[in-house]
Amino acid sequence: MRRLxxxxxxxxxxxAAAQESYSFDVSQxxxxxxxxNGYAELKAEQFTFDRHAAxxxxxxxxxPQRDGFDRGTGSxxxxxxxxxxxxxxxxxxxxxxxxxxxxxxxxxxxxxASVSVQPSSHATYDLGKKxxxxxxxxxxxxxxxxxxxxDPNDPELAREGFVIAGGDFVRSFDGTLKTVALTPLLVPTxxxxxxxxxTSEHLNPAAKIYFFYANTDIDLMMLGAGAKSAxxxxxxxxxxxxxxxxxxxxARAASVTRPVVDAAGNVVPIEAxxxxxxLGLRYLSESQLTTLFExxxxxxGYSEDEMRSFAAVVHGAYDQYQASGNAAPLTKLRTALQxxxxxxxxxxxxxxxxxxxxxxxxxxxxxxxxxxIANVDxxxxxVAPELLYTGITNLELRFRVFWLRGTPLSDxxxxxxxxxxxxxxxxxx
Amino acid sequence: xSSRPRPCALLRxxxxxxxxxxxxxxxxxxxxxxLKQLDRNLEPESYEMYRxxxxxxxxxxxxxxVLYTVKKGRDKMVALFxxxxxxxxxxxxxxxxNMWLYIPNVGKPLRITSLQSVVGGVFNNADILALDYSVExxxxxxxxxxxxxxxxxxARTAAVAYDRLKMWVDKASVLPVTIEAYAASGLLxxxxxxxxxKDFGGGIKRPAVMETDSPLYKGYKSVMLYSSLRAxxxxxxxxxxxxxxxxxxxx
Numbered sequence: 001m002r003r004l005x006x007x008x009x010x011x012x013x014x015x016a017a018a019q020e021s022y023s024f025d026v027s028q029x030x031x032x033x034x035x036x037n038g039y040a041e042l043k044a045e046q047f048t049f050d051r052h053a054a055x056x057x058x059x060x061x062x063x064p065q066r067d068g069f070d071r072g073t074g075s076x077x078x079x080x081x082x083x084x085x086x087x088x089x090x091x092x093x094x095x096x097x098x099x100x101x102x103x104x105x106x107x108x109x110x111x112x113a114s115v116s117v118q119p120s121s122h123a124t125y126d127l128g129k130k131x132x133x134x135x136x137x138x139x140x141x142x143x144x145x146x147x148x149x150x151d152p153n154d155p156e157l158a159r160e161g162f163v164i165a166g167g168d169f170v171r172s173f174d175g176t177l178k179t180v181a182l183t184p185l186l187v188p189t190x191x192x193x194x195x196x197x198x199t200s201e202h203l204n205p206a207a208k209i210y211f212f213y214a215n216t217d218i219d220l221m222m223l224g225a226g227a228k229s230a231x232x233x234x235x236x237x238x239x240x241x242x243x244x245x246x247x248x249x250x251a252r253a254a255s256v257t258r259p260v261v262d263a264a265g266n267v268v269p270i271e272a273x274x275x276x277x278x279l280g281l282r283y284l285s286e287s288q289l290t291t292l293f294e295x296x297x298x299x300x301g302y303s304e305d306e307m308r309s310f311a312a313v314v315h316g317a318y319d320q321y322q323a324s325g326n327a328a329p330l331t332k333l334r335t336a337l338q339x340x341x342x343x344x345x346x347x348x349x350x351x352x353x354x355x356x357x358x359x360x361x362x363x364x365x366x367x368x369x370x371x372x373i374a375n376v377d378x379x380x381x382x383v384a385p386e387l388l389y390t391g392i393t394n395l396e397l398r399f400r401v402f403w404l405r406g407t408p409l410s411d412x413x414x415x416x417x418x419x420x421x422x423x424x425x426x427x428x429x
Numbered sequence: 430x431s432s433r434p435r436p437c438a439l440l441r442x443x444x445x446x447x448x449x450x451x452x453x454x455x456x457x458x459x460x461x462x463x464l465k466q467l468d469r470n471l472e473p474e475s476y477e478m479y480r481x482x483x484x485x486x487x488x489x490x491x492x493x494x495v496l497y498t499v500k501k502g503r504d505k506m507v508a509l510f511x512x513x514x515x516x517x518x519x520x521x522x523x524x525x526x527n528m529w530l531y532i533p534n535v536g537k538p539l540r541i542t543s544l545q546s547v548v549g550g551v552f553n554n555a556d557i558l559a560l561d562y563s564v565e566x567x568x569x570x571x572x573x574x575x576x577x578x579x580x581x582x583x584a585r586t587a588a589v590a591y592d593r594l595k596m597w598v599d600k601a602s603v604l605p606v607t608i609e610a611y612a613a614s615g616l617l618x619x620x621x622x623x624x625x626x627k628d629f630g631g632g633i634k635r636p637a638v639m640e641t642d643s644p645l646y647k648g649y650k651s652v653m654l655y656s657s658l659r660a661x662x663x664x665x666x667x668x669x670x671x672x673x674x675x676x677x678x679x680x
Contacts, residue, residue, distance in 0.1 A: 022638065024481045024654040029495055029511045031680040037514055079533075088678065118678065121664040124671075133536035158534045170672065172665030178524065181671045210670065215527055217540070217670070237540050239527060242588050245540045284542050286612075358546065362646055364486060393492055394515045428515035 031083075038078040041426040045071045048419040052408075054314035055416040058338055061321055061330050063102070071100035077111075077158065088116045092131075092158065111160045124168040126185075131161035134208060134221055135278075136237040136247035139352040139373070140296045140345070142276035143233035143251045145223035146187055146206050152344055152352060152373055153384070153402070162187050162194045179212035189227040198227025215239070229255035243284040250277040256300040259336050265313045265329055267336040274299035280352075288359065294352040295376075301348040302341075304377035308409040310341055347411045349376035365391035380406025380413050394428045460568030460580050466603050468561040471635050473660035475501045477679070479511075480653055482548055482557070487648030494548050496557070497680055499661070503564045505668035508557055509676040520676045521547060523558040524668060526588035531673040538670045543590040551619055551643045551651035555590030562596075565589045576600050591618060602626065604635055619643040629658045 047069040049056050060066070075096035082089045092111040098104065114128030135141030139152040148159045166185025172178060187204040189197050197204065204226040211218045215238060222232040233251035240246055256274045259267050280294035302310070317329035340346060356369035367388040374381035386400040402420040406413025472478075482494040495512040506523040510516040518533040521541070529538035530547055541547065543555040566582035566589070573579075574597075582594040591610035599606050608621040620643070623636035639653040666672060667679060 022481070022483060022652060022654050024479075024656050026479045026656045029479065029497075031677070037517055039515075083678075088675075116675075118675065121666040121672065124675065131536050135537075138539075156532065156535050159536075168671050170666045170669050172669060179669045179671075181669060183671070212524070212669070215525070239540060239542065239588075241542075242526075242590065243542050245542065247540070282540070284545055288545075290545070362649070364484065364646075364649065365492070390515070391490075391492070393513050396515060428513070428517075 033083050035081045036078065037080075037429065038076065039426050039428045041073075041075045041077075041424060043073045043075070043422070043424045045073070045423075046421040047071070047417045049416060050404075050418040053416060053418075054311040054318075054414040055338075055342055057318040058314050058330060058334050059342070059416055061318060062327060066101065069101055071098055073098040086117050086119055088118070090114055090116070094158070094160075109160050111158055114161075114164075122170055126164065126166050126168070129161045129163045130166075131159055132164070132185075134219070134235075135249050136217070136219075136235045137249050137278045137280060137294060137296070138282075138292055138354075139294050140278055140298075140350070141249060142278055142296070142298065143219070143221050143235050143249045145221060145228075145231055145233070145251075146185070149343070152350075153371075153382075162197055177211060177213045179210065181210040183208040183210070187227075194227075200227070202226030204228070225254070229253055245282040246280070247282075248277065248279045251275070253300065258300060258302070259340060260302070260306055261310050261313045261333065261337060263309060263313070265317065265333070267332070276300065288357065290354075290356045290358065292352070292354040292356075296345075296350045296352070298345075298348050298350075302346050303348055307341075307347060307378070307411055307414075310337060311409040311414040314414075342416075345373065345375075345411075347375045347377060350374065351376055365389060375406070375411040378406065378410035378413075380404075380410035382412055396424075396426045396428070398422075398424045398426075458571040458573065458578065460571030460578075461563065463571060463578060463598065463603065464563040464566070464568055464580065464582070465561075467598060467605060468563050470603050471605070472500070472561075472658065473631075473633065474503070474561075475660060475662050476658060477661045478658035479656045480508075481656070482552055483652040483654070484548070484551070485650045485652065497677075499663055499667065499676075499679060500560075501663050501665070501668060504560055505665070506558050506560065507668060507673070507676050507679075509679075516548075518677070519547065520673045521554065521558055522668060522670065522673050523560070526586070528554055528558060529670060529673065531670075531676075533674070536674075538673050543588070551641045551646050551649055552653070553590065556641070556653075562594070566594060573600070577606065602634075617644055619645070627655075629655075631659055633658055633660075 049067055073096055077094045080091045091113045094111055095108040097106050110129060112129050112131055114126055114130045116124055116126050118124045132146050134147060135143045139155050141150065151157060164185045164187050166183060168183050170181040184207045187194055187197055187206060189200045189202050189204060191200050205224040208219055208221040217237040219235045224230055231251060231253040233249060235249040237247040253274045255271055257269050257271045260270050261267050276297055276299045278294055278296045283291045314333055317333060321327055321330050351374045353372045354369060356367055358367055360368060369386040371384040372381055382402055382404045384400050384402045389397045400422040404412045404415050404418055477499045480496045480498060484492045494510060494516060496508045497511055498508045500506045504525045508521045510519040520531045522529045528541045528543060530541045531538040541554055546553040565585060567585050568580050569583045570581040571578060578598040578600060580596040580598060582596060584592050592613035593611040595609040596605055597607040605623050610618045612618055619641050622640045625636055625638040626634060627637035628634045637655050641651045
């Protein structure tokens, strides 16, 4: 009886498969003059503090002492596009509401609000707030002269743009040189416009010229002196095979100022030119393991000695505060140095390694990954295992843990957290 | 006296040669010419079209993607994701063996490789940005088998995603029926099944459905549906990194 059932099933299955039909109604996807998209996100984070770390002491010395911190954040990003003739208006708005152990926090930002006019396929003109993304690096971009710095812990996160006026002019050719594109732009700064780009009352001309030459992407870029010192750079990217890509960036800034603390606790600005670069590769193995590796040298970053001095001075000031209640040295250090030192990677030499395995064990849409960011100078590092699941249409689930390790006075050893858990659910619409 | 042969005599001398030429296809199939004909039967050299990709899991669960695709000449192609919203605005560009992926949040195109998959499942980037077969492959061997031609294809360069293809071609329509894709090691990576011949207009009559299965993804299946395929010319500048963020304006 069982054999008969199996035989019937085997006869029926191919027939059923052959009859399987699919529908595809293209009219649902017709281009519309107005489109609205976006995502809603819920994020839960748990921080485990290192109470002996310099950045914890600097940030929390005047608050109730705690070993950890929980935070829940709800956020919404809306993206609207309106088309009229040759013009396209584009807006990206972001809002978030966070609740944590210290209270609530609201944040609203206009990431982009620009109008583009495209009179031909050769030319586009842009005016308004726009996020530019120069450079080939994944975790860092030394040539990113006209954009906000990435967070290497989340390089694909959307970033707020600057108000610009610019154009994009493209020509294609037959032969070894296939494309040349020129992107000139102005990033004007006034008291109320692009205030965080640099000092005000400057036009800040910038330009990028792109070549697709001999199967290699090459960009040359410059930023004229104004709100920032003059800087110029070059980047490249090329596939060396079906599974290997290499890329690099090189940038020179005429003058960069950074605040440095001396052994006596005095904060002094140091001004110098800076030559920074990045080299990276991306390799895909036969088993679908993607390896992303980058080496970054930031000439404008802090040397190992400077970082050790900073941490030692903060510890000294903290001990003094605990002994005498004198908060002045810590307050001064916080004002002068916290913005620079609390950046994800304030040092000079870093390695970035990300291993991600697409769909292991035939589990579709699951991508486990491991990211390591290490300070080469003091050998401190962060390790972040991650699980990403995209199997439910429009829903993205991500879980990450960060462990930060390093000896006392080292980069990652003196960061505020020892550990961070991060669970994110993002629904796209 | 002229020694030139008369026209009738010339014809008599040329007839055996002409007969030999006409008889040639019967015993020496020109595989590469056949492959070129198959390419043109599938698509015009420059076109636009819409595709739906369906990944089907063993339990029947489906995930669908809709792409708008434009191609020009031998090796220029752009595919823009229209759906689902989580992928909307992503665009891939292919120029010869070079491929890039533009993700709106990232804001710049990143180089990708042909064996990666931007959609997951059985389809990889080479399937989504597939060029003409005759551009990427050379026919090593062509033979007849009943109502089909069977072609053994070898990749022209190491940059092509699959080293070898075995292709069954319907004799009457010169359209693919089944294609097996092999790695250089001889491993069968996937099998493509073409069905549902549909008249797309403009002289294009081709399979509207391509089903793919793979021994590497047992029980999984990926399906590609074709719609609104039509010949269209585009400026070369459309196929550049600078244009990729604006690919949606082509529609």
